[in-house]
């Protein structure tokens with residue numbers, strides 16, 4: 001994992017989280033959605049935030065509390081991963097923030113980077129983006145994640161249920177139009 005991250009700027013695996021945990025997280029996200037906890041995602045920061053469906057069409061729900069059983073298991077695994085990245089990639093990752101995301105039918109997220117310019121005095125920048133895909137997917141459903149490294153050709157990551165990808169937040173990437181609702185749990189590791 002850390003070798004690929006260092007060399008290529010990304011790593012993905014379908015075997016990082018158990019099928020049971022992925023299903024439990026999916027069920028949890030669905031119940032939170034039914035309870036109205038999701039809201040339309042915005043772009044920009046602070047005062048300049050706005051809803052732009054021509055750029056991104058997802059709805060998100062931040063996870064502030066990881067005490068629920070499946071979230072605790074997920075969080076434990078992410079903390080372990082953070083420690084490995086610190087030791088083996090020499091990246092000063094420390095904090096984790098996470099949200100569930102739903103891309104409804106026919107939505108997408110155009111090409112962007114997750115690392116915003118750091119403004120003096122603000123929290124540390126996002127260093128790594130980690131996405132765990134929760135909903136069933138098969139070829140033809142769309143909603144692929146395309147990574148665009150600067151010095152190599154683009155890489156397509158399929159949002160298969162249980163697939164997990166981790167990539168440099170500085171890398172440009174996009175989500176192609178999905179033809180089915182696409183659920184995920186995304187975390188960012190910050191300094």
Ligand code: OGA
Nearest residue numbers: 109114131145175184186
């Ligand atoms: C994001 C993002 C990628 C994905 O939320 O910033 O780029 O595959 N997500 O869901």
Ligand code: MN
Nearest residue numbers: 112113114173
């Ligand atoms: Mn992104």
